[in-house]
Amino acid sequence: MTNHRTSRRAVLKGLGVALALPWLESAWAKDPAVAAAPSAPTKPVRFASLFMGNGVNPGGWGATGNGKDMVLKPALTPLESVKEHLLVLQGLYNPNALHGEQHVGAVPNVLSCARVKPTASDIEVATSFDQILAQRLGQHTSLPSLVLGIEPPDTGVLSGFSKIYCGHISWSSPTTPVPRENNPRSLYDRLVGDPRGSRIARSVLDLVADDAKRLTPDLSSWDRHRVNDYLTAVREVEQRLAQAERKPLEPVRGPTVDKLIAAPDPVPPVDIAAHMKLMLDLLAIAFATDQTRVATFMFNNDLSKMDFSFLKPGNNSLNNLHTQSHSGGEDYTLVNRFHVQCFADFLNRLKSFPEGDGTVLDNSCVTFCSSLMNGGAHDRSQMPVLLAGRAGGGLKTGRTLNFEMKGTDLEEPLNRRRRLSNLYLGLLDHYGIHQPAFGDSVGRLDGL
Numbered sequence: 001m002t003n004h005r006t007s008r009r010a011v012l013k014g015l016g017v018a019l020a021l022p023w024l025e026s027a028w029a030k031d032p033a034v035a036a037a038p039s040a041p042t043k044p045v046r047f048a049s050l051f052m053g054n055g056v057n058p059g060g061w062g063a064t065g066n067g068k069d070m071v072l073k074p075a076l077t078p079l080e081s082v083k084e085h086l087l088v089l090q091g092l093y094n095p096n097a098l099h100g101e102q103h104v105g106a107v108p109n110v111l112s113c114a115r116v117k118p119t120a121s122d123i124e125v126a127t128s129f130d131q132i133l134a135q136r137l138g139q140h141t142s143l144p145s146l147v148l149g150i151e152p153p154d155t156g157v158l159s160g161f162s163k164i165y166c167g168h169i170s171w172s173s174p175t176t177p178v179p180r181e182n183n184p185r186s187l188y189d190r191l192v193g194d195p196r197g198s199r200i201a202r203s204v205l206d207l208v209a210d211d212a213k214r215l216t217p218d219l220s221s222w223d224r225h226r227v228n229d230y231l232t233a234v235r236e237v238e239q240r241l242a243q244a245e246r247k248p249l250e251p252v253r254g255p256t257v258d259k260l261i262a263a264p265d266p267v268p269p270v271d272i273a274a275h276m277k278l279m280l281d282l283l284a285i286a287f288a289t290d291q292t293r294v295a296t297f298m299f300n301n302d303l304s305k306m307d308f309s310f311l312k313p314g315n316n317s318l319n320n321l322h323t324q325s326h327s328g329g330e331d332y333t334l335v336n337r338f339h340v341q342c343f344a345d346f347l348n349r350l351k352s353f354p355e356g357d358g359t360v361l362d363n364s365c366v367t368f369c370s371s372l373m374n375g376g377a378h379d380r381s382q383m384p385v386l387l388a389g390r391a392g393g394g395l396k397t398g399r400t401l402n403f404e405m406k407g408t409d410l411e412e413p414l415n416r417r418r419r420l421s422n423l424y425l426g427l428l429d430h431y432g433i434h435q436p437a438f439g440d441s442v443g444r445l446d447g448l
Helices: 025-030 074-085 129-140 163-167 184-191 204-218 221-245 272-288 321-327 329-351 420-430
Strands: 009-014 017-023 046-051 086-090 146-149 171-173 294-298 364-369 385-388 399-402
Touching: 009 204, 017 204, 017 221, 046 129, 046 272, 074 086, 074 329, 074 385, 129 294, 129 420, 146 272, 184 221, 184 272, 204 221, 221 272, 272 294, 272 329, 321 329, 329 364, 329 385, 385 420
Parallel strands: 046 294, 046 364, 086 399, 146 294
Antiparallel strands: 009 017, 086 385, 364 385
């Protein structure tokens, strides 16, 4: 029987590695199982959630209008090139984030909308949206999900809550946060099929070169260009990895990969911007090659003290993310815009991978959020939430949806429609998972 994954995507093999390729029309047309199929192939639909800690400067956040008339506020201007793929969701909030410590009680439930248990030891929240998807979609891919980040989880206790909560938005069960992969090299090795670090060549392309030569004659002219562009992208990632590690990109005849990278708690690249871009580029490649269809990425933990002074050399006020979130103003909008730029670059990367009659971005749904609106005021009455991609065609993008607060009663019917859980319940339908409720939802989000 032809495997569902390999029937749609070619795989280049070499000594100890398997490098999946993007969607190839030639490979699809030549598959006997496809030729006998009565209908067109079902494209994979993916989900990713990107999280930024410590909230935003509300003065620079948001948008007005729809389509070409959509006007983005200062923090969102990097999304200008992809605003036709964007949904700006204004006014959504998570009722259960209002209980407990302002930061710790609002982070681990951004993907579950459950109440966080106030504890310093036996942590508990709920299985997150991404892991519910992974249980269903993960059976089709080599990696059920990817849970990625930049910083290691924090430790300690704040107002009776374990600060471990601040470093996890992905939960495989109510009591089990999914460990994050923070090291680009480790992530890369997982994607090329070498999780044990056993190969001796630094470039996976060297190992699959012979297989690539055998594949090329069977491809259409369009697919040859597609494969060449993809392999070029892989090589660029390898070169940046080598630069980040300060090691040459030449074959290594001695130590294996696990000797070249510290594990399981590696030191990330010093350059924060390069680290974030590299992780997101690898995630884009993982989506394009159908290695996984579900992922989360935390730019930073909540309460993070990450240094963003590189955005404004000489301005020491940017050397502590949490402190800057309380200072607010244009400098914090600058920090917000940097994260949004990373988000925009990721979306454009997905958009650059053709797939069927569209792109990988068309067949994805990518959310971007923080647990607080006004970071300095710890405002949990609404959240900054963006959504991009059409989830295979089911979502109408290029719009702003405003779910503003009505009066002061959060249980008033028009306010209950603002619940974040309503968004997730509606999104489940686009992944073939139909259920009556999710978390504290009261229905599917209006207008989605």
